[in-house]
Each structure stands twice: as structure tokens, then as C-alpha cells.
Amino acid sequence: MYKKTLGALFSVLMRAGCASGTGQPVSTAGTYVMPDGSGDGQEAVIKGKDIEIYWVAKENKTKALYWKGDAPEEAKEPGPLKWTSQGDREAMDSSLLASQDSTKEFTLDNGVLSYEASAMGVTKTVELKKEQ
Incomplete structure (x- = not known):
């Protein structure tokens, strides 16, 4: 029984390890x-080094930005x-609904x-979910 349980646990951990990352940047x-x-509500777009x-x-x-x-x-x-994230104050200052913060944690x-x-x-x- 102990060996079966240990084997099952090892199998789950190995699959989880493989699924968590390929070693390649995402x-x-x-x-x-x-x-x-x-x-x-809200929608976010990350493109290059900008959000x-x-x-x-x-x-x-x-x-509205x-x-x-x-x-x-x-x-x-x-x-x-x-x-x-360091905010682009110039862009946000021209939007009535923009954040007043200079930085934001993501x-x-x-x-x-x-x-x-x-x-x-x-x-x-x-919380926003990435479109597929």
C-alpha cells in the first residue's frame, strides 16, 4: 500500500513539474x-514592453484609457x-478616466x-483573463 501511494504521489509530482514550465520564456x-x-469593465493589452x-x-x-x-x-x-509598472503620465493626463497613480502593481x-x-x-x- 505504501509503495502504491508513494508511486502515485511521485507520478503526480512529475506531471505537475512537466506542466509547470518547459524551461522556455513565456x-x-x-x-x-x-x-x-x-x-x-476593463480590457488590457500587453504589446512589446507596454501595457x-x-x-x-x-x-x-x-x-477610455x-x-x-x-x-x-x-x-x-x-x-x-x-x-x-511606471505610468506614462503624459498619455494618462489627457484621459478623464485614467488612473492618477504614477506606478501600479501587476x-x-x-x-x-x-x-x-x-x-x-x-x-x-x-482580474482579467488572457484571450485565446
């Missing part, structure tokens, strides 16, 4: 959307990628981008 590029599929986040209203097809800053192009190690883990967003005195943790 690109952060892509579009990240609200997981409920509504199209309303842009927009307030999105699907019904009237509008977007919330955040523009820097982002890593790839994750070099398995597990959550965390970074502090986490990217298993295709989910998370960060805190504030508007009208309310702060919420936003």
Missing part, C-alpha cells in the same frame, strides 16, 4: 478581458510574474492579470 503579449465575457488598460462599454462601443505603462515582454521563470499568473483599480473613491481588485 510571452506576456496579448489581450486580457473580463472573465464573464460581458465585454464591459494599456481601457474602461470598456460594449453596448455603445466605447473605450485607464492605464498606460511598461510591462515585461516575457516571464522567464514558472509561477506568478509580478512587476511595478501580477500575471496562469493567464490571469490582476491589479487594483480605483474610480470615484472605490478601489477594486480587477
